[in-house]
Amino acid sequence: MSAYFGVVFGSVEIGLVVAVVISIARLLLFVSRPRTAVKGNIPNTMIYRNTDQYPYSRVVPSLLILEIDAPIYFANAGYLRERITRWIDEEEDRIKASGESSLQYVILDMSAVGNIDTSGISMMEEIKKIMDRRALKLVLANPKGEVVKKLTRSKFVDENLGKEWMFLTVGEAVEACSFMLHTSKTEPASKEEPWNNV
Incomplete structure (x- = not known):
């Protein structure tokens, strides 16, 4: 036009x-300003979709599943940090208002993140620190090979996240987190390993 x-x-x-x-x-x-969205479960499936696009999808109790829809670079790292923190704040406020069980895990669906630079890695480290202060556990779902290489090389995986908290799909991540919630009443930031990992 x-x-x-x-x-x-x-x-x-x-x-x-x-x-x-x-x-x-x-x-x-x-x-x-990449798109971010909360994902919910399509009832009776292992499929997780954007709750805005699929209003009948259900949020999983004690879990917040966020989708990042672009590579993480210096240009968007600050925006993503603020956006993820805001999603966590909004979810905690929603849980307080509804009286549900508290938020324990934040799953980042990284299937659309094709690359990450040093600013992006620093942003991930800051997000991990924020979550540790709030007694939340960070979980990554479906990170691409290039992203895994860079996160591993920067020692983010070994020193901050733990290899046991990276999964191939959102469904596997949800199952592992749900398993940990049902079998253990320990703090989510503990070093306990989930039952199913990459």
Whole structure:
């Protein structure tokens, strides 16, 4: 549409320049403000989907499942840290209001995260510290090979997260967290290992 108006009120060159500039601006906005969403379980399945798109999906008690929908770079690391923290705050407020059992685990679905840089790794370390202070356990689901390599090389996996808290699917992560909740009444930040891991 912008190219059309550029051609009508200017020339073909102006129309193309306007279209390219708007496309680049949209791309930069997407990279700096990636979409994040809360995921819920589709009843009677092992499928987890965005609760806004699937209103009949159900939030799993004591778990917060968040989806990150873009690579984690210096341009969006601060935004993602704030957004994840805000999701946790909102979920804890919702739980207090409803009287449900307290939040114990935060699962990050990283299936759409194709890459991560040093700023992204620092953001993950900050998120882990925030969760440790709140007695929450961070769990990663479906991180890509490149992301796992960088997190391992930076020692985030060994020193902060633990290999036992990375899973191939959200379903496996939910099962492991639910198993830990039902079999152990210890603090979620303990070093107990889940029963099923990558």
